[in-house]
Amino acid sequence: MHIPDGFLDPWVAGAFWLGSGVAIGLAVRRAQSELGDERTPLLGVIAAGIFAAQMLNWPIPGGTSAHFVGGAFAGVLLGPSLGILAMTAVVTIQALVFGDGGIVALGANLFSMAVVDVLVGYALFRAFRGVHETGAAFVAGWAAITVSALVVGVGVGLSSAFAYELGTTVSVMGVGHAVLGLVEGAITACVYGYVSSARPDLVLGRREDDMLASEVGS
Template sequence: MHVPDGFLDLWVAGLFWLASGVAIGVAVRRARSELGDERTPLLGVVAAGVFAAQMLNWPIPGGTSAHFVGGAFAGVLLGPSLGVLAMTAVVTIQALVFGDGGIVALGINLFAMAVVDVVVGYLLFRGLRGVHETGAAFAAGWLAVTASAGVVAVGVGVSSAFAYQLDVTVPVMVGGHAALGLIEGAITAAVYGAVANARPDLVLGRSAPGEDGLLDAPEVDA
């Protein structure tokens, strides 16, 4: 899903840099109040695990590729603020050290994988966990990565620098990741279930209210 340099018009890249900067800035400010949270030490562990998983890529039609993203899992386990910071570290290191995604395109990659994937995954999990917790983790992984792919599809589709336009990029990226996202959803649910069974105290909603990031409304479990 990483967008390389040369696929975006500069104005598109600039808008995504701005959006990512604002979102990450909010996450940093919110995360300061979570430094004593028991999940904080997991930030590095989650980032390292996601980093390793993202190194596996497979091509899909239309000049792009797919891979496990992990943003939803980071949001589900860490909450949106710490999740955004963990994914920001992953995506940035991949771009600067491994050349996975361009520097100019880093803004859209951050927005798609470190912001949208994390926040959408977190919100879906929080909204559905009262129905079925494991199912909520699956839906979060599946639908969040599909939304993330939609961001990339729109960004490259509106750019004249890219060979294909929205009529190609949206169905290819969204459709491809909706199918492949089933795998991401299954992995997210499986890993979440393992963590929840081993360390339920680290699971959002099972600790003190108001410790889960951007949203502070109390959760209601069925």
């Protein structure tokens, strides 16, 4: 999932940097109003856990690889703004310290894993949590990594510097991560289930729902 340098044409890398910069800037601005939220102390803990999990990679055909991303998990527990910031820290440290992903391609990696993954996962969880919370976490984890992989496939496929064309990169990344995304969805659902049982006060929207139910009951 991490794109190395040399795989993206300059204009593609620049477009990703622009998109990432705008999204992260908005996340920072919104996060300033959430600093007193109970989930704020979790940002470092969740970022550290995702960082460790991302170090495990599995190669897939076409010169790419797959691994647990965790963007959906961050979005589900932290919300979109704090989730984007947590994933931004993870992806940036991996690139600068461990060389996992290129510096020029960092904008693309941030866009796919810190922006798209978080926002898609958060949106799907919010959409389906009323039906079944754990099931919604699974769908969020699976779909988010699949969409993120498609974004990577489009980026490298549009670049003449990469050896494969758009049709190949999108299909390989999409199909490969749709299958491996089942693991991501399962991990997301399991960890979410544990947190929601152990610390329901930290679950996004749970406290507001409980307060509303209490007010209706009284």
